[in-house]
Amino acid sequence: MTETPAPPAPSFRSDMTVELVKHSASDTDVLWAARVSTAGEQSLDELNKDPERSKGLINYLMRDRHGSPFEHNSMTFFISAPLFVFREFHRHRVGWCLAGDTEITLESEAGNLRRKTIKDLYQQWHHGVEDQLPWSAGGVTWHAKAGKWRAQVWRQGVCHYLGLHESREAAESAVLEFRDQHPTTRLRRLGSVRRNHVRCYDEETLTAQRARIVDVIESGVKQLIKITTAAGRELRCSVDHAVFTPDGWCKAGELRVGDAVMAAGTAARPSDRLVPPGLRRGIGVWTSMQRERLIAEQDVCHLCSRPFARQDLALDHVIPVVDDLSRALDESNLAPACADCHATKSAGEQARAKRGGKVAVARPDEIVAVIEDGEEMTYDLSVEGPWHNFLANGIVVHNSYNEESGRYRQLQPVFYIPDASRKLVQQGRPGKYEFVAGTEEQHELTSRSMAEVYRKAYETYEEMLAAGVAREVARAVLPVGLYSSMYATCNARSLMHFLGLRTQHEQAKVPSFPQREIEMVGELMEEQWAKLMPLTYAAFNANGRVAP
Structure with missing residues (x-):
C-alpha cells in the first residue's frame, strides 16, 4: 500500500530574489530612438564613434525629460517575494499600455457581452460611479x-x-x-464594478473563455501606435504591448502591414457527425485501457478537486473530443473525473455537439496599417489566469502581470519573517516618520508570533483542501506573508518611475518612504539594470533620480 507523503513543513525566509530572465535593453536603444527621430537613419552609423557625445545626449534627454527614447527596450524579471510586496509592485507595471478610449469586452456569468472603455473602467474601479x-x-x-x-x-x-x-x-x-x-452629482461606489469579468481566449484551442479582472491600472503618459486591421478594428497601444498573433505573442511595435493579429470571431460549432460512431467507440476503448496507468489508487477529480478511490474515477478528456479530435488520443489531455462530474460534463458536450450553430473563437485579422499616434494617458488590466489575456477593441492582447495563482496549484508553505536588520519601530507622523531598530524582545516577539500564525494558517489551508474545498476558496486563510512569484516586464522609463518611488537614495531630489521589503526588490532590479544601461543609469542618478 502506497504511503501518503507527509505534508511539507513551513519554512521561513527574510530575503527577496530577482532574476533577469530576458532583455533587449542597452544605452544604444536610447541613442537609436533619439537620433532617428531628429537626424534620420543615417545617424545610426555614429552611435559608437563618440562615447562622450552619446553620454551627453542621454544626459540631455534625461535632464529635459524627453521620455519616449527610454521606452524602446524591454526587461523581464522573475521575482520571488511576499504577497504584500506584489500588492504594491503591480501598480508600477510598465510598457504594456492601452489608450483610454480602448473598449474592453466584458462578459457576464450568463455569457452576455458588453463594452466599456478602459478609462471608464479605471474611474469606476478606483473612484466610484457618478449618478446621472x-x-x-x-x-x-x-x-x-x-x-x-x-x-x-x-x-x-x-x-x-x-x-x-x-x-x-x-x-x-x-x-x-x-x-x-x-x-x-453623487458619487457612488458600486461593488459590482469589481466583480467584472472579461472575455478571454484559450491560447491552445482559441475558444472563448471568461476571466475575472484583478485590477485596473493607470500607467502614465506614453507614446502610442495605432494598428488597423482589414476588418476595420483599431488598437491604440504602446509599442511594448503584447498582441496575440497566429504565431504566438508579439510586441505591437514589431508588427507590420501584412501580418495578422487574433481577433474576436466565430466558427461552426462541432457536430457529432464529425466523429463517426466507430471512431468514437475506438476512442472510448483506448481511453479505458489507460485508466489503470494514469489514475492513482487515490486520486483527485480535476473538475471538483475532491479525492476518490480509483474505482470511483474515470478518465476524462479535458479538451472534449467534439472540440478537438486531434487531442482524442493525447495522454496529456486525460485527467481523472468522478462519476457525477464526468456524467454532467459528458452530457453537456453531447448536447452542444448535437445543437450545432456557432461558437466564439479567436480568428486571424490582417493588419493594413501601423502608424504613430501621439502621446496620451494610458491604462492596463490585470486579469486572472490561466490565459491572462483580454479583448481590446476586439483584438486579443495580454496583461503584463503574471503572478503565481492559488486557483490552479497548491501554494507552498514558504513565509516571510524579517531578520534582525529590519527596523521595527515607526516614529513620527505620516509624511515625516522614520523607522528605528527594535529591541531584542520586539524581534523575538515578531519572529515567534509570525511563525505561529503561519503554521496555524497553513494547517487550516491543508485541512480545507483535504476536505475537498476548492483551492481558490481555501487560499483565503493564508496570510500576506506567504511567498509568491511572478514575471514582470518593463522598460527603462517605467523602471525609473518605480525606483524613484520605491527606493531611498542620497542623490534623489524627491524623498521617498518605501516599505523596506519592496525597496529590497527595487535594489536588486536596479543592480541588474545598471549593468545593462550604464550611461542611462548614470544620467538617472545625476538628474536626481527623477524619471523622464
Missing part, C-alpha cells in the same frame, strides 16, 4: 393666476425661483441652464 441625475428637484409648472409657465429648482434644500415665462420651452430652457451652471 443631479441633486436637484423641481422644474416647470403652470401658474394659472399669472397665465404663464413658472420655472424653479430645488437644490440641496434651497428653492431657486427662475421666473415666469410665456412658453413652456422658455421655462424648461431656464431650468436646464441653471442645472448646467450648478452641476451636482
